[in-house]
Amino acid sequence: MSEKTLPIPPVVLDHPLVLHKLTRLRQASTSTAGFRRLTRELSLLMCYEATRDLVTEPVEIQTPLEKMEGQELSGKKLCFISILRAGNGILDGMLDLIPAARVGHIGLYRDHDTLEAIEYYMKLPDDVADRDCIVVDPMLATGHSAAAALDRVKAAGVKKIVFVCLLAAPEGVAWLNEKHPDVKIVTCAIDRGLDEKGYIRPGLGDAGDRLFGTR
Ligand SMILES: O=P(O)(O)OC[C@H]1O[C@H](OP(=O)(O)OP(=O)(O)O)[C@H](O)[C@@H]1O
Ligand SMILES: O=c1cc[nH]c(=O)[nH]1
Ligand SMILES: [Mg+2]
Numbered sequence: 001m002s003e004k005t006l007p008i009p010p011v012v013l014d015h016p017l018v019l020h021k022l023t024r025l026r027q028a029s030t031s032t033a034g035f036r037r038l039t040r041e042l043s044l045l046m047c048y049e050a051t052r053d054l055v056t057e058p059v060e061i062q063t064p065l066e067k068m069e070g071q072e073l074s075g076k077k078l079c080f081i082s083i084l085r086a087g088n089g090i091l092d093g094m095l096d097l098i099p100a101a102r103v104g105h106i107g108l109y110r111d112h113d114t115l116e117a118i119e120y121y122m123k124l125p126d127d128v129a130d131r132d133c134i135v136v137d138p139m140l141a142t143g144h145s146a147a148a149a150l151d152r153v154k155a156a157g158v159k160k161i162v163f164v165c166l167l168a169a170p171e172g173v174a175w176l177n178e179k180h181p182d183v184k185i186v187t188c189a190i191d192r193g194l195d196e197k198g199y200i201r202p203g204l205g206d207a208g209d210r211l212f213g214t215r
Helices: 014-026 033-050 087-097 142-156 170-179 206-212
Strands: 056-062 066-071 079-085 102-110 117-123 132-136 159-169 185-192
Touching: 014 033, 014 142, 014 159, 033 087, 033 132, 033 159, 033 185, 056 102, 056 206, 079 087, 079 142, 079 159, 087 102, 087 159, 102 142, 117 142, 132 142, 142 159, 142 170, 159 170, 170 185
Parallel strands: 079 102, 079 132, 132 159, 159 185
Antiparallel strands: 056 066, 102 117
C-alpha cells in the first residue's frame, strides 16, 4: 500500500490588524491606491508568518554599552516567486521586509471558461534549487494556478516552499493539499466557497484588476 503524505494544515492569520485591513481591502468602495497600499501592508504581516521557520545563529555584536550575543539569519537563502500579474502586489511588501531575496516570476492566467491555468511566462533565478521559496498570489480559488506554479518550482529543484495568499477558497485549499501536501499555505482568510464563475465568495473581486485598475 502506498503511503500518502498528510497535508500541512493551512495557517490563517487571525491578528486584529489583519482582520481590519482585510475588511477594508474587501470593500468595493476601496480605491485602487487604497487596495495597493492595503495589499502591501497585509503582505508584510503575511511575510512575518511565512518566514517563522527561518534558521538563525548566534553572532557577537557590540552595542553602544557592551558586547552581547545577537542572532542573524543563517539558513538557506530565500527566493520569492510571484504568480503574475496579481502576485506582484504581494511581492512589493515581501521585498520591503527581505530586500535581499531573489525573485522569480511565473505568468499564468485563468481561462475564463475552463478555469484551467495557462502559462505565458517563466523566469526563475539560476540558483533557485539552492533556495527556500515563498510563492505569492493574492487569490487561491480553484487552486489550478497555484498548483501549476508549484509544479514548475518543484521541477526546478526547489525542496521547501510556502504558498502565501490573501484569500483562499476551501476548494483551492483542498486542491493544493491534494497536489502539494508538503507545501504550507499561509493566508489571511478562508472564505465560504467559489461561485459558478470560479470567484471566491464573499471574496474581494478580481485581485489583478483591483490592484492595477484595469477594470
Ligand atoms: O485558483 P485559481 O482558480 O487558479 O485562480 C486564482 C488565480 O486567478 C487570478 O489570476 P488571473 O488569472 O485573474 O490573472 P491576473 O493576475 O493576470 O489578473 C489570481 O491572481 C490567481 O492567479
Ligand atoms: O475571486 C477571485 C478568483 C480568482 N481570481 C481573482 O482575482 N479573484
Ligand atoms: Mg485577474
